[in-house]
Amino acid sequence: MKVSLGLQDGVNVLRVEGPVDARNLNVLKAGITKLFRDGKNQILLQLEGTGKLESDVIREIAVLDLFARELSGRLALLCGDEELKKSIASFAKPPVVSLFSDQATALAYFKTASSAAAEEEEDPKDLKQKLQAKDKELEALRAQIKLVDAAETQKLRAANVELQGQVKELEEKLSRMLKERRIPADADAYMAKLAEFEATIKDLTGKIPVAAKK
Structure with a gap:
């Protein structure tokens, strides 16, 4: 060869x-x-x-x-x-x-x-324009996520405040009963309900973002 x-x-x-x-x-x-x-x-x-x-x-x-x-x-x-x-x-x-x-x-x-x-082969200018368009889409998506997070945070805070009020009311009522020695027949269920409320508050509080310190 x-x-x-x-x-x-x-x-x-x-x-x-x-x-x-x-x-x-x-x-x-x-x-x-x-x-x-x-x-x-x-x-x-x-x-x-x-x-x-x-x-x-x-x-x-x-x-x-x-x-x-x-x-x-x-x-x-x-x-x-x-x-x-x-x-x-x-x-x-x-x-x-x-x-x-x-x-x-x-x-x-x-x-x-x-x-x-x-x-x-794609024109480099076309590729640059496509990248810029994708960047804008990404920024818009990030802004939308922030809005959703803010709205969800407000809901969680409102629910937290409401539950804290309910727990406080129950604690005060239970305290009065203990002082008067008037424990209801369903005391165990009552205490379980109170514990459930406290656990819910703890869970919700953990989901609320901590505000950044200035």
């Missing part, structure tokens, strides 16, 4: 002459990986005299194409060998990697793919 690199219309043309099998596939993968590291992610793999590709080789080439796409690039095959085309076509449908018979069509494919990727 002989490998050489050229550049055509911004596309890196990696020319491979001779069979590509599992033994020399690692050499090819190393060369393509180096191109990725160098920022060259538009790669046209030109195969000449390769013959039929083994399934493992086709699979590895497809994986390399996926890596290229993750880097906003592409990897495609260029060959005129009918046996090679059949081996790729029979491996999976649709083909796992783009395959072209002439260089002009292959280069046009890369140009179209690059234009589509550029259109998909």
